[in-house]
Each structure stands twice: as structure tokens, then as C-alpha cells.
Amino acid sequence: MTPYEVTHGKGFRLADHDPRADSGIGGKKAGRAEVAKLTVRLDELHDKLYADGRHKVLVVLQGMDTSGKGGAIRKAFEGLDPTGVHVATFKAPTETELAHDFLWRIHPHAPEDGHISLFDRSHYEDVLIVRVHDLVPQARWKARYAHIRNFEQMLADEGTVIRKFFLHISKEEQAARLQARIDDPHKHWKFRKEDLTERERWDDYQEAYEEAIRRTATRDAPWIVVPADRKWHRDYVICRTMVETLESLDLRYPEPVQDLSGITVT
Ligand code: AMP
Ligand code: MG
Numbered sequence: 497m498t499p500y501e502v503t504h505g506k507g508f509r510l511a512d513h514d515p516r517a518d519s520g521i522g523g524k525k526a527g528r529a530e531v532a533k534l535t536v537r538l539d540e541l542h543d544k545l546y547a548d549g550r551h552k553v554l555v556v557l558q559g560m561d562t563s564g565k566g567g568a569i570r571k572a573f574e575g576l577d578p579t580g581v582h583v584a585t586f587k588a589p590t591e592t593e594l595a596h597d598f599l600w601r602i603h604p605h606a607p608e609d610g611h612i613s614l615f616d617r618s619h620y621e622d623v624l625i626v627r628v629h630d631l632v633p634q635a636r637w638k639a640r641y642a643h644i645r646n647f648e649q650m651l652a653d654e655g656t657v658i659r660k661f662f663l664h665i666s667k668e669e670q671a672a673r674l675q676a677r678i679d680d681p682h683k684h685w686k687f688r689k690e691d692l693t694e695r696e697r698w699d700d701y702q703e704a705y706e707e708a709i710r711r712t713a714t715r716d717a718p719w720i721v722v723p724a725d726r727k728w729h730r731d732y733v734i735c736r737t738m739v740e741t742l743e744s745l746d747l748r749y750p751e752p753v754q755d756l757s758g759i760t761v762t
């Protein structure tokens with residue numbers, strides 16, 4: 497288990513977590529080599545998960561703008577057979593989604609047996625941006641922490657393995673990444689001027705994340721607070737956590753349904 501896993505939220509403080517931590521690996525070259533080994537192993541385990549078909553896995557990716565949620569999906573889960581992966585991206589809700597409870601649009605994307613669902617943003621937005629911008633009355637968003645805990649516990653009790661990653665970047669690193677989006681024409685599509693007004697609410701978001709983690713980190717649905725200023729380290733922590741998680745499931749390939757001994761294909 498990496499030291500970044502939070503299974504009991506009580507007393508959790510974001511300030512105790514350094515976004516620049518590197519797990520003692522030292523540098524990018526060594527880090528990328530570790531990631532390459534882990535992704536090969538993760539691919540093997542995913543194949544087994546799919547064949548085994550007794551478990552399902554939900555991965556939640558959350559983090560500030562530019563924290564690397566998309567990058568993590570591309571890099572940390574590189575090489576997985578897309579047949580067994582479902583990626584769900586949660587943007588600002590549509591009118592129809594807003595007319596329903598906040599979990600209505602989430603639940604259909606929960607994984608099926610043998611599959612991994614990757615959430616790029618999630619139901620946590622409903623206690624993050626919604627809280628920071630007062631999009632619903634306080635009493636409504638406050639009640640959501642318990643609803644989220646119960647929803648995730650239900651998924652876990654029904655056989656879903658849950659890992660929630662908070663990609664923790666520093667305010668300085670976000671400045672550099674936003675600037676890169678402005679400077680590189682190929683990244684302009686990722687940038688909106690509103691990203692800068694969101695950045696002004698940095699402290700409010702950090703507080704909202706801290707409380708979300710405090711209230712929803714459980715043994716069955718832990719948060720992993722990923723030091724993510726270095727992209728290779730972000731991928732390293734995610735891959736390692738996923739490898740350890742799948743290894744703990746005691747996955748096995750199913751026995752053949754028929755006796756195959758002595759059969760030769762001619
Ligand atoms: P991006 O991830 O940059 O494409 O932006 C998606 C935007 O949708 C972010 O600003 C999110 O905060 C916002 N968003 C996602 N879910 C919700 C939600 N439930 N309510 C309001 N805004 C949301
Ligand atoms: Mg954005």
C-alpha cells in the first residue's frame with residue numbers, strides 16, 4: 497500500500513500532503529521506467545479480471561483543472577484492452593440531468609462484472625463546484641456526503657472495488673499548466689477564461705476537497721491523495737495502487753467448461 501491512501505477521513509488535512517512528493521524515486525527517467533513495468537502488470541491483471549468475471553472496479557479521478565485526469569486515463573491505464581474498460585466523463589449537467597437527483601446520471605456508468613469504469617470527474621462535483629458556487633442550497637449539498645457514502649457502500653456491498661484518486665497539484669504548478677494551454681495553439685481548446693476565475697477560488701476548492709475526503713474516505717471506498725505535480729509520479733501512484741488492488745483480489749482464469757486434454761487442432 498502506498499502512504500497516500502486514506503481509509504479513515506476523520507482529521508484528514510490536505511496541508512499534510514505535499515503535491516511534489518516523489519516516493520523517493522528521484523527522477524523522471526526512473527519514474528517512467530517504473531510506470532512502464534507497472535502498466536504491463538496492470539494489463540495482465542485486467543485480462544484476468546475480465547476472464548474471471550467475479551469482480552468489478554470503479555476508479556474515480558478528481559482534481560483541480562489541469563491536475564491531469566485525462567493524462568492519467570491515457571498514461572496510467574495505457575495498454576488496457578478497451579473492451580473491458582468504460583470511461584465516463586462528467587461535465588456540467590444537462591437540463592434533464594439537473595431535473596433529477598445528483599446520482600441519477602452517475603449510476604448507469606458503474607462497472608459491470610469483469611470491467612473497470614474510469615470516472616473523469618464524478619458525483620463529487622456535487623459537493624465541490626456546487627458547494628463553491630452555491631449551486632444548490634447548503635442544506636442540500638451538506639446532506640450529499642452521507643448519500644455518497646451510502647451509494648458507494650452499496651456498490652461495494654454488491655461487489656464493486658472502489659478506488660478514488662485525488663490528483664493533488666500545487667497552485668504554482670497549475671499556473672504553469674494553464675499558461676502552457678494559453679501559449680500552445682494545440683492546447684487552446686482546453687482553455688476557457690473562466691478557468692482563471694475558478695483559480696481565484698483555489699482556497700475554497702481546497703477546503704471543499706478536504707471536507708469531501710474527510711467525510712467519504714472509508715475502508716471500502718478509500719481516497720488516494722496523489723502527489724501530482726510530477727506527471728510520471730501521478731501515473732506511478734495510480735498504477736501501483738491499481739496493481740496492488742487487483743493483486744489482492746485473488747483473480748483466476750476460469751476452468752475450461754469441457755475437458756480439453758488430448759485435443760489437437762489439425
Ligand atoms: P472540464 O473537465 O474541463 O471539461 O470541465 C467540466 C466542467 O464541468 C468543470 O468545470 C466541472 O466542475 C463541471 N461540472 C462537472 N460536474 C458538475 C456538476 N455536477 N455540477 C456543476 N458543474 C459540474
Ligand atoms: Mg477545463
